[in-house]
Amino acid sequence: MSELPPIPRPEQRPLPPAGGPRKIVLPPHRQRAGRPFRVKAREWISRNLFPSLGGTILTLISAGFLGIMVVGILWFVFFDANWNVITANRWLLFAGSFPREEAWRLWTSIAVVMFLIGLAYGTWSSLGRRDTLFIVLTGAFVIFLMAHGGATIWSSIWFLVAIGLLYLGYYLTVWMPRETSPRRVWHQRIVGGLLALSLPLVLVILMVAGGANTRQFDGFVLNLILAPVGIVGGLVVAIPLALGRASNMRTIKWTCTAYIEVVRGAPLLGWLFVALFILDDVIGGDLIIRTMVVLAVFTGAYMAEYIRGGLQALPRGQYEAAQAVGLNQLQAMQLIVLPQALRISIPPIVGQAIAIWKDTTLVTIILTLRELKGNADSAIAQSEFIPDRIEAYVFVAVVFWVVAFMMSRISQRVERAQGIGER
């Protein structure tokens, strides 16, 4: 790293103690006002919890409310709930009608994806203490679920291997220098390409040479397949749509606008209705294929709006400068406009990705596809588990929450790393 000129520091900001972890020093205008460095616990409590009479009352009321909630939830989780509905139906919830003897295909896919996630983390981000805690907690939860009720030890070992691969991928890439250089560009291209190829690769692992057919994608596996298809397909649909809507050719602009507005006009459930009853005549194919098409078409319309926002946020000077240096329209789009516009629209696009992750549950409602929530319905339809509806749905909610929460954290990190939203 080349020597930077010293950055003037405001006097009142105390320095972190020497010998701690090396911190990246931001320029003053990007430093966030933190809390003062060392505050005594007593002072902190009196300032944040009991500042005045009203504040004290507020604290007491909310502490009471929180206490009641926590005690109630703990009571439910440890004494009231009958979690057998989950442990007895693990495979049903996870993969449903996916052939059991082909389970190694699922484990291999998970291991591959974990490895790629590790590579991506090592390339663009870093795993901090919180991430490790999150991985350990999630891993413990999954292994607890696998071990409870006597699954084979191999599934747990496979899962541990997958986590190991995540760290392997991470340590393979994290030591590489982050400064822009031709080598770094190639590094990013390779990892990005692998990530882009991961979805087809996983489908190949799951399906080739006597694997599952599309009707056997079931349970949580179906969510894990549908959501990336919706997100990637949505982006593929969205970029031309956004450019079309921002175009100054009227026919293109009007049709793209009409497409976006019509798709956004009806709920996803309505479009799944189309997949079920109408699309059969138009494109045919399996129901799952039609569902994927509908998810891509639906997500595309929303993402197109966000990308259009990014296009509009670009100063006109960028277009003009691209023309001035003699780029043609295609080059200007590809090299100047789209990279910046996409970067601006990352936060809402990730928001939409989280939305589509949650919306994969909707395929259960009117289609005959059974994803995690649908298989939870099947689980509580068994006569011995009829009273355990709440447990089953709480479990489903927690599983979806973990993934969605992870996605939102990653997006926050991307935003911070790129300085989006800061001027």
Next chain:
Amino acid sequence: MPSGEVPLFYRRGFRNVLQQAIYVAATAIIAWYVYTSLDLREFGFGFLSEPAGFAVGSQWLTEVDGVTNSRLTMYLVGVWSSIRAVLVAILLSTIVGVVVGVARLSSNFLVSKMAMLFVEIFRNTPLLVQVVLWYAILLVGAPIIQNVVNVGDFFFLSNRGIAIPWPVPSAGLWGVPDWFVGVWVIALIAAALVALRVRASRQERERETGQPHFANRYAFTIFAAAALISFLLLGVVVSIDRPILEGTQYAEGMVIKPEFAALVLGLTAYTGSFIAEIVRGSIQALPRGQTEAANAIGLSGYQRLSLIILPQALRQMIPSVTNQFLNVNKNSSLAYAVLYDDLFRVATVIQNKAGHALEMFFVIIVTYMIISFAISAVMNVLNARVTAHRL
């Protein structure tokens, strides 16, 4: 360079026309393919006027007989059910969103962390799972009707729903017909509008002159006087109908069914968490000087919030909040999962009985667009009012 020297193929105008011609041709081919592959032999909306032959549950303010009425009527009942759920959910989620959003910025550590917990939990869970979970809690968690919780014969709570007292018009003071109630409601609305207008103009004058003009007092007096006079003139009596328990059924009063409650609770918590984030974002986007200035002139915390912070943040949040309201409208179709007979569910039932999927889809999408349009029209008016006072 004069355009004559540029070859035709490289001229901008020609390029434009050529590109658009190719585009239109490609679109037309796709459209033609879709059109020919659809089964349009029986296309038409005549099936909607045939007798329905099914009943629709959770009716309210409507008495519809499912056997003789047409499918269209049943569909409109479903639309009314949807609108009801959407309106209640919008109202509640706005309240929840503003409270939680403000609480997230509270200086009280516990309060702000609890608000954060609320947002993170409800924002990152699928709405469908939330709705069925609320439904499961209401069905399994609430007592069965034999052990109904009775609060002073006013409120009943069981897994058949919550029964509450409800105002019902009855014969008037001087034996006036029932429809006079409608007249009275219209009179009240008119009085309210007049009162609001007077309040606005007096506030305006107060701002201009600096003299107190007692806007609220005037408005309230006008409204109260108008309400009283019209009440005496029209002679309407509104009695409160208390719920009673007849065997295992609720009778009288107003019953909030678990289906409706689950849908509204789910929509409220989910949308509320999104609105909370919008509220927090738009408050944080205000310059810090606003808070400091409010503190400097000695306003209390509540005054600071209601007079300085929220009115300014409102301008920024209305477009995003409008988007959330439109989402509430579309998400109300999840009623299907808890068997609440909203427009989407009734439409699928009709499609199940009569076929005509394409026509039913047209009907569904047009209905959702009309409701969305109404919501955005109202919000646009609000937005215009809020941004008009910019100084």
